[in-house]
Amino acid sequence: MRIQLDWTDPMTGGPRRPQYETPVAFGQEFSQLPSELNGQRVSRLILADPALSPYHGVLKVNTLGELAIALRPDATAGVNGQPYTGETVTLQTGDRLQLGALELTVTMLSAPDAAEAEPARAWGVTVAPAGQSPPVAGLASQAAAGAAPSPGMPCDRLVGFLFPRRCGRTSREHCPHCQGGEIDDDPYFLASERSIYPNYGYYGGSSWGSEYTEDLTPAEAQPGEASNYDFTEADAAAFAVTSTDFEQDLDAS
């Protein structure tokens, strides 16, 4: 099942609307989230809210085909304003899920909806810094399960270290990133190594570059998109364009 989660980024005030294939594991630490559950590849969502556990819970489809939320022991959440712990709760389109200071609205997507809805963006969209706490990392996971290339469709797994970008391959064969589909874990390759630079790829809040972006925001940003200077799909796509180094090198031939 493909779902869309909507919430407002408390740091930037901007809306977030990424889509995921279920199951979706969520929590604070990417490395703690499973990459596979019962043989299914898992979409991983990092929510940098200090009230959440490193691995807080999972949204999955139960045997009746309903979307359900299952929390890890000691984890808490709320559905439509009602707190709950422990038992599995099913969700409908429009249900509101309270996770720490965040409120996420769930939408189950039919196939046409999935095609029309705004695609998840490359960077920043799945990082939800809450309150004044800084995000654990400026990079977060889009789906791993949904990232798998289907025939004719480019793989939307994020690859790269310095500048994560869409894989874009239409086949896993000879793929250097997932080794022909054998490596299913961390779609943000080596995110743990990248975490030596806290807030890498993030320019909001008190992070580096925020002065610069705030300085530019009033005149240039669109309403509702204030301070959203994280990487976007367009930014990721820009990496795919080969740099035009033509007519620069005097020793070229």
Next chain:
Amino acid sequence: MSQETWTIYALGGGFGHLQRALALARQATRQQHVHLLVNSRYWPWVQPHLTALFDPAARANLQVSWRSPDLGRAATRAWIEHSLLTAPGDRLIVDTFPRGLVGELATLLSRLPIPRILVHRDLNPDYVRVQNLRRFVTRCYDQILIPGEGSQVPFADLPTAQLLAPWLLYAAAELPSVAIARSRLGFAHDPRPLAIVLAAGRADELTTYGQLLATLHDHYPQLCWCCLAPNLPPDCPSALWRSLYPALAVLPAATLVVGGGGYHTVYECQALNRPLIALPRSRLYDRQQARLQRQSDHQPITIVRSLAETLTAVEHQLCTGNAVRSPETWQFTSGIAAAVAAIRVL
């Protein structure tokens, strides 16, 4: 009647641009002045060999302006603008780069009221697309000469394009015999077949060739190995290194050639029908891999990617006997004479 002056713009790294320009100048200077604009790093090394390449009368008609490629873009642009605006000559022949190596010709050509000829070596299609070069070439050039590269290159279908044989420095009749070529290399008394590693291309690629030669020399002592390079490649045994120019003057001695996929390496081997084991190099504008694949239908080329593949290819050439066969005579036509005639009628 006063002689015409042809200006040949041949900026670009490596040997190719310089050597094509010299080949054209060698023929053209018999009847007119030629002003050569070059920036190859190899020019200071090539310069002393000009006396052997040009007869005295022709040499007097040749003027060469050279600037180092380290000069910088702005200074190079200024130099070219100054050269072409103050003394454009009667024909402008531009090698490979329609807009100039750093785009300096883009605005300059329209200010030069003389016939403009593009010598069309293969070009990266991305560059052609990014700069919309087809439109530019159609508008700015009166003639396109395609020496040896065939009809697969980007501007081959333009109406002013003319396909020619490859431009080589020497005509078939000018080449020395195998014995003379071997003696020039200092291997007159070595009975073994001679294999030559042509270390052309960028200076920083010399290391690879040096290592290659050292390994080949160790593995195949039944062949006499020799490396032609301007400078001694690192790791190359100095006894096997020869600093001779041009390579074509000694290439008849080779029974096997190992080199890159550059213009002259490929077409000189084709002219002499020598088996070539080629490591295609990555270039910003040239497509060596494409050239080698194209030419492998017409000449004995083995494309290799690594040292291991090179060793296998040499082994194969030895097994088939190709590496030890040495034809005494060769037949080829250089496209230079036709090019000079075509430029003259403009």
Next chain:
Amino acid sequence: MKKLPADRPAITAFAPQKRCYQNITAIAPLQTDLDELIRWQDYVKTQIDHYTRKRNTWVSWSAVAVITVFLSISLITAAGSIGVFLGVPGFLVAVGVAAYTGSRAKKFYEQLQFFEARGFSERSYRHECLSRLLTLLERDIAPDQKLRLRLDLAPITDSRKSVSKAPNRRHRERQNEYFEDNWLKLRSAFADGTKFQLTVLERYIVCTWRNQNNNARRREKHKGFKIDLALRYAAEQHADLARLANIARSAVQLPQVAQLQGLEIQRDRLAMKVTLPQEASAALLAQTITLMLLSAYQILNLARIRANQAS
């Protein structure tokens, strides 16, 4: 026929005399070569340990035999006919054993020298550091993109790395010799078209003098690392770098021991200089370089966002 030991790693791009690896190739073969270098280092280390043990054993036996020779001589000269009766055979046996053990010790000593001249175990952090880096960077480098690498694994006190000699400032009778080892130079381009060059230079001082007994004395000191990173990128894909340059230094995050010596940003290039004031492990070196790259890209990524938004 006895198989001779390998005298170099099975890598053609490695010059064994200079102990320098130099190659222009894609990342995969480069990593294979580095693995081979690490294997070679392990092999050399094992061999050195093995032959050191062997040599020591045979030197000990040889010493015992020599002592026995002297004892036999003493016995012959001091104990009359009985001494001669016992001492002469003992002397002859001991001389034979001493000659045999001595020759064995000499043989293993030569083997030891052979490997000590070819190994670079003391500089193992170099290829380990590079190997770590390549594992990270291969995500951002096209598989067929060539890397130009020069990795010098010769000892830092190799004579070709000596840059100057001068008397010690405090003790004028002592002579300082300064070494600079530019052991890493890596050039290539990332998949976004940005070209990069990374160089690592290591400094070292050897102080030599003679003490009052005229014995040679030597003291060595590591003077740290100097790491240079240069990036060259398409100016049109990065906006407002001139403004960003003013706050760029605060984007640089480094390990505590590392110091940022310089950061220069222009519209099409960025240069960063960092020093490590002390000896460093492969992990620390790799971490420092990784952070330099992340810091540089933290700046460039923002400039790229601005360029995209502007367009």
